[in-house]
Amino acid sequence: xxxxxxxxxxxxxxxxxxxxxxxxxxxxxxxxxxxxxxxxxxxxxxxxxxxxxxxxxxxxxxxxxxxxxxxxxxxxxxxxxxxxxxxxxxxxxxxxxxxxxxxxxxxxxxxxxxxxxxxxxxxxxxxxxxxxxxxxxxxxxxxxxxxxxxxxxxxxxxxxxxxxxxxxxxxxxxxxxxxxxxxxxxxxxxxxxxxxxxxxxxxxxxxxxxxxxxxxxxxxxxxxxxxxxxxxxxxxxxxxxxxxxxxxxxxxxxxxxxxxxxxxxxxxxxxxxxxxxxxxxxxxxxxxxxxxxxxxxxx
Amino acid sequence: xxxxxxxxxxxxxxxxxxxxxxxxxxxxxxxxxxxxxxxxxxxxxxxxxxxxxxxxxxxxxxxxxxxxxxxxxxxxxxxxxxxxxxxxxxxxxxxxxxxxxxxxxxxxxxxxxxxxxxxxxxxxxxxxxxxxxxxxxxxxxxxxxxxxxxxxxxxxxxxxxxxxxxxxxxxxxxxxxxxxxxxxxxxxxxxxxxxxxxxxxxxxxxxxxxxxxxxxxxxxxxxxxxxxxxxxxxxxxxxxxxxxxxxxxxxxxxxxxxxxxxxxxxxxxxxxxxxxxxxxxxxxxxxxxxxxxxxxxxxxxxxxxxxxxxxx
Numbered sequence: 001x002x003x004x005x006x007x008x009x010x011x012x013x014x015x016x017x018x019x020x021x022x023x024x025x026x027x028x029x030x031x032x033x034x035x036x037x038x039x040x041x042x043x044x045x046x047x048x049x050x051x052x053x054x055x056x057x058x059x060x061x062x063x064x065x066x067x068x069x070x071x072x073x074x075x076x077x078x079x080x081x082x083x084x085x086x087x088x089x090x091x092x093x094x095x096x097x098x099x100x101x102x103x104x105x106x107x108x109x110x111x112x113x114x115x116x117x118x119x120x121x122x123x124x125x126x127x128x129x130x131x132x133x134x135x136x137x138x139x140x141x142x143x144x145x146x147x148x149x150x151x152x153x154x155x156x157x158x159x160x161x162x163x164x165x166x167x168x169x170x171x172x173x174x175x176x177x178x179x180x181x182x183x184x185x186x187x188x189x190x191x192x193x194x195x196x197x198x199x200x201x202x203x204x205x206x207x208x209x210x211x212x213x214x215x216x217x218x219x220x221x222x223x224x225x226x227x228x229x230x231x232x233x234x235x236x237x238x239x240x241x242x243x244x245x246x247x248x249x250x251x252x253x254x255x256x257x258x259x260x261x262x263x264x265x266x267x268x269x270x271x272x273x274x275x276x277x278x279x280x281x282x283x284x285x286x287x288x289x290x291x292x293x294x295x296x297x298x299x
Numbered sequence: 300x301x302x303x304x305x306x307x308x309x310x311x312x313x314x315x316x317x318x319x320x321x322x323x324x325x326x327x328x329x330x331x332x333x334x335x336x337x338x339x340x341x342x343x344x345x346x347x348x349x350x351x352x353x354x355x356x357x358x359x360x361x362x363x364x365x366x367x368x369x370x371x372x373x374x375x376x377x378x379x380x381x382x383x384x385x386x387x388x389x390x391x392x393x394x395x396x397x398x399x400x401x402x403x404x405x406x407x408x409x410x411x412x413x414x415x416x417x418x419x420x421x422x423x424x425x426x427x428x429x430x431x432x433x434x435x436x437x438x439x440x441x442x443x444x445x446x447x448x449x450x451x452x453x454x455x456x457x458x459x460x461x462x463x464x465x466x467x468x469x470x471x472x473x474x475x476x477x478x479x480x481x482x483x484x485x486x487x488x489x490x491x492x493x494x495x496x497x498x499x500x501x502x503x504x505x506x507x508x509x510x511x512x513x514x515x516x517x518x519x520x521x522x523x524x525x526x527x528x529x530x531x532x533x534x535x536x537x538x539x540x541x542x543x544x545x546x547x548x549x550x551x552x553x554x555x556x557x558x559x560x561x562x563x564x565x566x567x568x569x570x571x572x573x574x575x576x577x578x579x580x581x582x583x584x585x586x587x588x589x590x591x592x593x594x595x596x597x598x599x600x601x602x603x604x605x606x607x608x609x610x611x
Contacts, residue, residue, distance in 0.1 A: 035415070042410040043417065046424035049488065053427045055451055056439050068449040070466075071458035112337055115330030125327045131335065133599060138342040140595040142545050144564040145584035146345030148352065148571050153345075172341035175334055233432050236547045236564070240572060250434040254552065257438065264449065267442055271435030282430035283423065290492045297534055298496040 060268035067264040082265030086256075086273060093245075094252035095274070097163055101238075101248060102231040105170035109178045109227050110220060112171070117182035122189060122212075132183065135176035143173070147240055154241060161243040169237055174227040177295055181226075184296030185219030186212070218288070219296060225285050226292030229278050249274045346588065353581035360575050372582035382583060384559060385566035386590075389544060391475065392562055396482045397539045401532065403483065404490025409520075411491070412498040422495075429488040437552035440481040445469040445553075474558035478549050486543065490535045497531030498524070530604075537598045544591070563587050 058074070059067045060083065066076035120128045150169070151160075159165045189212055197207045235250040242251060256270050257263060282289055290298050356368040376382050411422055428436070444451045447468040456464040470477045501524065509519050547564045550556055556565040563583065571580035 035413075038410060038413065039415040042407070042413075042415060042421050045407050045410060046421035049484065050424040050427045052439055052444060052451075052484065053431060056431075056443060059443055070449045070454045072449075072451060072454040112334040116334035119327055119329075119331035123327050125331055126324075131331065134335075135338065137595060137599060138338055140541055140591055140598070141342055141346065142564060142584075142587050142591060144545070144547070144567045145349055145588045146342065147568075148577055148580055148584070149345040149348030151571075152348075152577075169341065172338055175338055179334060229430075233434075235434050235551070236568065239551075240568070250432060250548075253432075253434045253438060257442070264442055264446075267438055271432070271438055275430065275432045275435050278432060279427070279430045282426065286423070286426065289426065290496050293489060294493050294496070294534060294538065298493055298531070 056268045057272055059265055060272050062265050064262035064265045067268070068262050079265075082269035083273070085266045086269045089256070089270075091249070091252060091270070091273070094247050094249045097166075097242075097246055098232055098249040098274075099277075100163055101166045101170055102228050105167045105174065105231050106224050106227040108167065108171040109174045110224060113175055113178035113182050113223065114220075116179050117186050120179070120183045121186040122191075122194065132180065135179050139176050143236060147237065150237075151240060160241060161245045161247075163242075163246040165241055166234075166238060166246065166248070169241075170227075170231040170234060173234070173237075174230055177230075177292075178223040178227060181223045181292065181296035182216065182219050185216045189215045219291070221285065222288040222291040222296070225281055225288050228281060232278055349581045349584045349588075352577055353585045355578050355581075357577040358575055359577060368578055372578045373586075375579055376582045376586055381561070381566065382586075385561050385563045385583075386586075388475065388560060389562040389564075392479065392482070392546065393540055393543045395479045396486055396543045397536055399479070399483045400486040400490045400539060401536055403487045404535070405494050405528075405532070407487070407491045408494040408498055411495055425491060426488045428484050429486075429492075431485070433485065433548040434552055436485055437481060437549045440477070440484075441470065441553045445477060470553060471558065474554050474560045478553050478560055481549055481553065482543065482546065486539055490539060493535040493538075494528065494531055497528050501527055540594075540598065544594075 061078045061080070062073070062076050063079045063081050066073045066079075067082075069076075119125050120132055125131065154160045154162075154165055193211050194207065197211050202210070233250065234248070235254070238248040238251045239254065242248065253270055253274055257267060353372055354368060354370075356364055356366050356371070358364065407425060411418060411425070431439070442450070447453055447466055450469070452469060453464075453466045456466065506519055506523060509523060545564055546562065547568065550560055550562050550565045551568075554560045556562075556569060561569065564587075567580050567583050567587070570576050570583060574580075
């Protein structure tokens with residue numbers, strides 16, 4: 001929602017009182033005591049939500065026998081054994097598969113989504129809202145409802161356990177999100193500027209570079225981030241359609257828990273390593289995350 | 300120039316104009332087509348194939364018995380208690396996860412919509428759960444938190460309450476709630492992020508004025524914040540529901556669909572992948588899609604009203 005609509009209801013006389021005042025940060029708590037309490041509550045929430053992840057990281061650096069104690073041994077000596085046994089289990093092929101599938105499908109998504117978003121905003125086709133909502137409706141079609149024909153088709157044309165099958169499917173999975181996002185950004189390109197560029201005889205490339213790109217680059221970044229995360233995380237399709245060759249990191253993780261012996265440190269190390277690209281990308285681009293998750297509706 | 304030639308030129312002009320307009324139509328459509336065709340082929344065709352298979356007797360273990368089955372698969376889907384349970388689990392899971400995440404997300408967004416020390420750090424801490432790969436998160440909850448012998452939950456109980464502390468088996472006692480909790484942990488940050496963006500787009504001068512006018516925090520929240528937040532709440536609920544309805548990773552990892560926690564995605568996966576009953580899996584898939592269409596129509600209407608309000 002790029003334009004914030006003013007609240008429909010106003011408290012009596014609010015507007016009169018607002019005159020001549022600078023807008024300022026809401027201070028919910030006037031008295032310092034409740035301000036401190038609310039601050040403590042906010043910190044408590046943040047720590048509580050991050051705690052399982054912090055626990056995962058700490059456990060991943062413990063020896064197996066220290067990881068599985070009750071009560072927990074917080075201050076046990078640190079060790080890299082968990083990571084050693086994770087990397088000994090051959091995680092590189094699945095990690096590389098995940099990287100290939102996520103990066104290539106993200107590039108494909110952007111290549112297909114950008115022209116489509118252009119045709120839905122700047123030079124809109126007729127009934128462009130219908131098209132836009134068709135894209136959104138495909139996101140609501142459960143993947144699981146189409147997985148069997150895809151599996152049978154892939155079997156027939158020998159595409160099972162082939163990374164390209166995942167690349168194509170991840171592209172179709174993320175394309176609607178990217179079209180929505182890029183459209184909402186392209187819709188903000190000032191049309192007068194486009195017209196001026198046209199009158200000046202600017203070529204399409206120049207128009208793209210000078211007028212459209214500056215407005216749309218943040219949108220492209222947000223779309224790329226979100227497409228990468230969703231492809232990297234995907235499990236169901238990868239589990240059904242790949243095997244030993246094209247298996248991705250999430251599939252590798254599901255096969256990582258053994259029934260015998262202690263494995264907690266190893267599982268925590270594996271979970272942390274597999275999540276690391278998403279954590280890094282998400283932290284680096286926190287503001288893009290909101291835009292991406294809301295499909296461009298929140299800017 | 301004679302009148303005739305002038306007329307001819309004029310009619311040539313109009314012909315050219317219509318041709319240009321038509322070419323314009325196609326030049327407008329052209330950039331859209333690759334994406335549109337791509338999505339249609341990969342999302343609509345498989346579903347049509349699913350529809351066809353749903354009317355067939357087709358089990359990969361009995362290849363000779365393949366043939367037309369009429370409505371048999373649907374009859375089995377509707378009478379089978381497993382399917383019915385899968386439908387209920389799916390609804391429960393979605394409603395509980397989206398509902399709880401929304402309320403928690405709203406509360407935390409309100410806490411973060413103030414200036415205080417370390418606000419940026421708390422925001423970063425809050426979004427961490429959403430950035431853990433779902434399978435990894437499910438593994439983490441199952442083994443590092445819920446495990447009755449050495450999980451963090453029971454470990455904390457023992458550390459705080461001593462050796463006689465209760466040591467419940469979290470997953471076996473409440474399998475569905477165990478999945479709900481793990482999902483709420485991941486989806487609350489998502490809701491919080493969108494709702495916080497909504498809160499920060501409030502026109503603050505009006506809120507401030509209302510406060511000076513003596514309105515209580517609750518009054519301001521009810522009559523000013525909530526109406527403004529409606530579209531953000533709807534948006535986050537809609538998007539959250541789209542993803543939670545389809546959840547597979549947590550059910551697969553935490554309970555493997557056991558203990559009555561199989562939702563529809565897991566049930567279909569099992570029917571098709573393990574039992575190889577293609578006909579029945581497809582029929583269940585068709586049922587899911589019809590159910591989704593019913594819900595999605597309502598959701599799309601919401602999305603559409605949001606879209607109109609955006610003013611584009």
